[in-house]
Amino acid sequence: IDKVSIKEIAAAANRLGYQAQIESHLKYPRKWWEEPGRVLINTKEKKKSKVLEELAKEIKKNRG
Numbered sequence: 001i002d003k004v005s006i007k008e009i010a011a012a013a014n015r016l017g018y019q020a021q022i023e024s025h026l027k028y029p030r031k032w033w034e035e036p037g038r039v040l041i042n043t044k045e046k047k048k049s050k051v052l053e054e055l056a057k058e059i060k061k062n063r064g
Contacts, residue, residue: 001059006037012058013041018051 006022013020019042027036043051 001056001063004059005035006039008059008062009039009055012055012062013039015062016054016058018042018044 006024010020010022021040022037023040024037026038028034041051
């Protein structure tokens with residue numbers, strides 16, 4: 001999925017029942033010009049890869 005915003009990720013995580021927290025003040029040093037931030041998600045002890053797959057499917061479904 002291209003150009004995913006931190007708000008989209010947090011919203012998808014919330015719809016899936018995860019607790020998501022946005023830290024909008026952080027930036028990646030190599031890409032300082034891009035939209036800053038990161039999303040912390042309580043994965044409920046699921047594997048990261050499974051959570052990422054669920055998030056991607058939810059974002060695709062939401063985009064239409």
